[in-house]
Amino acid sequence: MKAAGEGIVTAALLVIGDEILSGRTKDKNIGHVADHLTAIGIQMKEVRIVPDDEPEIVAALNALRAKYNYVFTTGGIGPTHDDITADAVAKAFGVPIDVDERALAPMKAYFEKRGVELTPARLRMARIPAGAELVENSVSIAPGFMIGNVIVMAGVPQIMHVMLDAATRYLKTGKKMLSAAIELHRPEGEIAGMFEEHQKRYPDVPMGSYPFYRDGKPGTQLVLRSTDAALLAKAEAELKAELTARGWL
């Protein structure tokens, strides 16, 4: 696992699905997972999108779980034949997979109450790799799961959201990455030189510059990031003072 510094917890997200790569479905999960992890003190360091192809899923999963504290996956845990994520995860971990009574019992009760038949396809959704913890799905009951450092979630955004919330209690979290943003009505090409000098003075506070256009006029958002609140405040105050002195703020 990558040494990410004391108190830093890292993660990757693996999005699984042909439909995202073809453009037919537009991903709505990456931004939500990014926001959630940032808020709880986990740094998302990489995202990959791969097709519904077992060797590709296994290879990506094994690369990512060796490199980061956690890997989250979305997609491919439904009832149809193209839902192969659970089997791919079992293969990546080298463990068997079968219908899990802990998953099946609540699904049975849920379907029975609604008069929905427990087809063999629906039964597939209770297949969980050996040794995994279930991740609750309060929307449609068929659960996600966590095995080792991998958290497997549905692709449908409403279901993914509740699974991510449910999984959060299992997670070790670290220092929160704090950020400060300053908006200027100046194009970034003008402030770039002084901004780079400021970055050099604070090498441990990563600084980014993001151009925007509003009412046809260029502007720049300067973002400073640190897990150290005092250091961040100092770097922000100094930058604001310098921008003010130049008449840019």
Added chain:
Amino acid sequence: MKAAGEGIVTAALLVIGDEILSGRTKDKNIGHVADHLTAIGIQMKEVRIVPDDEPEIVAALNALRAKYNYVFTTGGIGPTHDDITADAVAKAFGVPIDVDERALAPMKAYFEKRGVELTPARLRMARIPAGAELVENSVSIAPGFMIGNVIVMAGVPQIMHVMLDAATRYLKTGKKMLSAAIELHRPEGEIAGMFEEHQKRYPDVPMGSYPFYRDGKPGTQLVLRSTDAALLAKAEAELKAELTARGWL
């Protein structure tokens, strides 16, 4: 390069930027690139999002360009110190990088006309790896470029769009992936069994099932894909006939 079958052209997209991974900026480029490539006959097989970190960019780029016909990148080619993509690409290819007169001349003219100073930061945007072709930017002039099988584009969506259009004339395209979609007002758990049988009859026509909810009721979109129009039409017609016979369509 991965053997993808005769007439098949593949691609990956590498999205570069801390701001996407932190959730501060929501990606708007993946879906657009996916749609564009599908429309022109290039199959996007993988997407990665990595931070503004040179070793990470170089490693991802080298992994992807060895595996697919093309790699597209977005982000990190602006004027500020956090824009390190062009240097990372030069490093990945082992070539020098410097201000390129072909890029500089139109930028000079453009800025002069608008009374905008050509700061050292803006000059950075004319730095192009040796051996690259320029990719036109009709919005803000500072170009993207193509080197080997890698196409480097801006992250700002409006600029990325015109660069992608401009790059398209350099690209070899292949058989177009055609698709047929059938919408059913049935949950996917019910149709999964017969759908899997249909997939087995047409192993060369990848079939996916996508659940949705509308007016509180579950539905399913079945998608069939093939580069062979006649085969796709046959598989679609047969599936429709079977769904109709069951009273599901």
